[in-house]
Amino acid sequence: MVEKRTLAIIILATLTWALIATGSTTYYYLEQAKYQEQLNEKQNLLNQLKENYNSHATKKNLISGDYGALLGEYQWFTEENYSPLMSKYEQLLSNLKGNYTQILNAFPELNETYGNLLNRVQTLKNENVTREEFGSLLNDFYKLFTALTIKESEEFLGKTFLIHVNLCIDYGNGTVNWYNNTEVALGTTLFNLTTKIAKADYSYWPTMEPGHILIDSINNYTSGYWIWYYWDESTNEWVFGPVGCDAWILKDNGTYKWTCTS
Amino acid sequence: MLVFIPKFYIWVDNPSINMQTTLRNPRRTALLSVLAALCLGIQLAPRPPNVEFTSLFTFVIGFVFGVSTGVLFGSFIMFINGFFSPWGFSGLNMPFQIAGIALIGLVGGLYKKYLQGYSSAEFVVEVAVLGAFLTVVYDLITNLGVAIQFTIAGTPFTWATISALAYGTPFSVIHVVSNSAVFGAAFFPLTKALDHAIMVENLG
Known part of the structure; x- marks a missing residue:
């Protein structure tokens, strides 16, 4: 038993x-199995990152070479009228558009810079172009080119890495909306975040640098000026935005604020 | 078949103390109420996940007062727990929790027939093993409830069952270890205490 x-x-x-x-x-x-899948996914992202980087480097080197050649011609050009170089400049601009169409379409502020540059070229095309005018065109081209290459590299890094940020929209009438822990791609600007979260109307200021965008209204609220701030963790206070919102790159866990002041 | 049911009921229930006699005795009812309140107090208090005493109480009640009382006691505790548990509303899993705990009450009642000399410390290991086994069965039943919830949410039943059982295992390990310790350590002292209580008669 x-x-x-x-x-x-x-x-x-x-x-x-x-x-x-x-x-x-x-x-x-x-x-x-889950970790293996995650590992494979990360590996694929890294492979994609490498491929994107190669394509990015090829494009950048190609346009840099063309730009360098035109800059050399400009520096050694001895005549007073620089209009013979305009067709090469136009070609360079066209190449830029061809190589960075996706970025230009994705970022309206850069597209606007490109449009302004193209308009200036069209205006100067049939006129007498001075050394200073052509030099200014070259300079602006290089700035746009640099901005596009940075944006492109941030774009493909953003596909691999995501960050989290907080945004506050203070309408100045007592309504304050917080958008906490918003997930965005690495390299996102405050302008990109604002347009992602809210309906924002803006104006483009070619002479303002860095960043050409001023926000006119957020969610159709126009009773004042929209000013942005970022939260300084070391001093624990809001700091006035020192540049245009389209030039301010967001940090992981960063906190930003739009305030409407009359 | 219907004729068989009363016979089965008589067989599974404690022959000396059945449900009716238990509830007719006001002292026993009072004791059961106190035990239910104590058990609910522990069950609803914040505690580590899957460390609980309800299984032990249900098993002991089944052992001392008979199968029906054990099943009802456990079912009642789990019903209340389903709404007020610190881990949230049980929802669709509640019937499975009730079924699992009722099984423990049932086995508690049946176990009395097989335990000679219930106060003997020789059976500590046996009770601990039985506690562990009942806990595993309880977890299987409740994980099946989780699998059915997954299935309703759109996961194929086989995959839902495998993942519910697999992801429930770490919690199950805690449950089994803690319950075997609780059964082994507290079953005999608790039964003895109930035995000495004046309202429990004819025990053993």
Whole structure:
């Protein structure tokens, strides 16, 4: 009788152990499979990052070479009228558009800079172009080119890395809306974040640098000027935005604020 | 089949103390109420996940007062727990929790038939093993409830069952270890205390 009882208990204990062991093994296997999948996903992202980087470097080197050649011609040009170089400049601008169409379409502020540059070229095309005017065109081209290359690299890094930020919109009439822990891609500007979260109307100021955008209204609220601030963690206070919102790159866990002041 | 049910009921229930006699005795009812309040107090208090005493109480009540009382006691505690648990509303899992704990009450009642000399410390290991086994069965039943919830949410049943059982295992391990310790350490002292209480008669 005792033996039977002992046997029954041993069977129960074994069954308990078997069930727990099976469950643990399955759990371990599923966790391993999950980690492996995550690892593969990360590896794919890194491979994609490498491919994007190669394409980015090729484009950048190509346009840099063309720009360098035109800059060299400009520096050695001895005539007073620089209009013979305008067709090469136009070609360079066209190449820029061809290589960075996606970025220009994605970022209206850069597209506007490009449009302004193209308009200036069209205006100067049939006129006498001075050295200063052509030099200014070259200078503006280089700034746009640099901005586009930075934006492109941020774009493909943003596909791999995400950051979280907080945005406050203070309408100045007592209504304050917080958008906490918003997930955005690395390299996102405050302007991109604002247009992502709210409906924002803006104006483009070519002479303002860095950043050409001023916000006119957020969610159709126009009773004043929209000014932005960022939260300085070292001093624990809001700091007035020192540049245009389209030139301010967001930091991970950064906190930003739009305030409407009359 | 219907004729068989009363016979089965008589067989599973404690022959000396059945549900009716338990509840007719006001002292026993008072004792059960106190135990239910104590058990609910522990069950609803903030505690580590899957460390609980309800299984032990249900098993002991089943053992001392019979199968029906044990099943009802456990079901009642789990019903209340389903609404007020510190881990949130049980929802669809509640019937599975009730079924699991009722099984523990049932086994508690049946176990009395097989335990000679319930006060003997020789059976500590046996009770601990039984506690661990019942806990595993309880977890299987409740994880099945989770799997059914996953299935309703759109996961195929097989995958839902495998993942519910697998991801429930770490919690199950805590549950089994803690319950085998609780059963092993507290079953005999608790039964003895109830035995000595004046309202429990004819025990053993």
